[in-house]
Amino acid sequence: MPSPLLDIQKLSVNYGGIQALQAIDLVIQAGEVVTLIGANGAGKTTTLRAISRLIGVRDGHIFYNGKNITRQRAHAVVKLGIAHSPEGRRILARQTVLDNLQLGAYTRSDRLGIKADIEQQFLTFPRLSERRHQLAGTLSGGEQQMLAIARALMSRPKLLLLDEPSLGLAPTIVRELFTSIQTLHTAGVTILLVEQNANLALQYANRGYVLEAGYITLTGNAAELLSDDRVKQAYLG
Numbered sequence: 340m341p342s343p344l345l346d347i348q349k350l351s352v353n354y355g356g357i358q359a360l361q362a363i364d365l366v367i368q369a370g371e372v373v374t375l376i377g378a379n380g381a382g383k384t385t386t387l388r389a390i391s392r393l394i395g396v397r398d399g400h401i402f403y404n405g406k407n408i409t410r411q412r413a414h415a416v417v418k419l420g421i422a423h424s425p426e427g428r429r430i431l432a433r434q435t436v437l438d439n440l441q442l443g444a445y446t447r448s449d450r451l452g453i454k455a456d457i458e459q460q461f462l463t464f465p466r467l468s469e470r471r472h473q474l475a476g477t478l479s480g481g482e483q484q485m486l487a488i489a490r491a492l493m494s495r496p497k498l499l500l501l502d503e504p505s506l507g508l509a510p511t512i513v514r515e516l517f518t519s520i521q522t523l524h525t526a527g528v529t530i531l532l533v534e535q536n537a538n539l540a541l542q543y544a545n546r547g548y549v550l551e552a553g554y555i556t557l558t559g560n561a562a563e564l565l566s567d568d569r570v571k572q573a574y575l576g
């Protein structure tokens with residue numbers, strides 16, 4: 340087994356008195372799509388925020404490519420190749436699609452490479468291409484989600500953290516979005532996908548982890564989890 344791209348060991352995170360993550364272990368190999376499923380408040384977003392160093396860690400370690408990043412700054416982990424597309428999209432509504440993409444490349448200075456990568460995002464997300472000069476705030480929900488992901492990709496990540504990409508989107512748009520996510524996977528991007536829609540996530544993922552009240556309670560390959568009675572009962576409706 341090669342050494343993992345991401346190796347989380349006994350990670351604990353608190354918000355004041357609230358224990359959001361309780362000594363979780365999670366491993367991602369390069370090239371995998373791994374999904375984290377769980378109910379509201381289970382700690383999924385907290386896990387992504389800890390990896391991208393947006394919140395402090397109480398205990399445990401996060402190794403990325405063999406390097407201990409547990410105490411690194413957020414911009415440093417972007418430079419190392421970790422990008423985060425947050426829940427709720429967080430795009431800049433008063434800037435154009437192009438401006439938002441430029442912003443995603445803030446850690447880079449290779450102008451030609453940035454230009455080429457913007458065109459690459461337009462190939463992956465054709466809807467954004469047609470709307471490149473449009474203000475981001477006037478895009479539909481699905482288009483804003485695509486922009487959030489495309490912006491995250493502008494840092495040329497090896498590991499993409501996706502928080503609830505399907506939230507609030509119509510089923511046809513969700514399918515389109517997941518086709519694009521599949522394209523990214525095929526192109527070699529490793530993905531950690533947080534989804535409320537466990538059924539959908541497990542169709543696209545190689546493996547999954549179930550998070551309950553801050554604990555990892557189950558892990559396995561996607562097919563195993565899809566047929567697991569506990570997963571069916573709690574998450575597949």
Ligand code: ATP
Nearest residue numbers: 354357358359377378379380381382383384385386
């Ligand atoms: P959701 O699907 O609702 O986003 P989640 O699984 O992503 O849920 P988290 O957002 O990681 O869950 O929250 C985990 C726990 O930490 C919850 O009990 C939540 O109320 C708490 N929490 C999250 N952010 C904060 C914060 N900034 N301050 C205090 N408590 C927080």
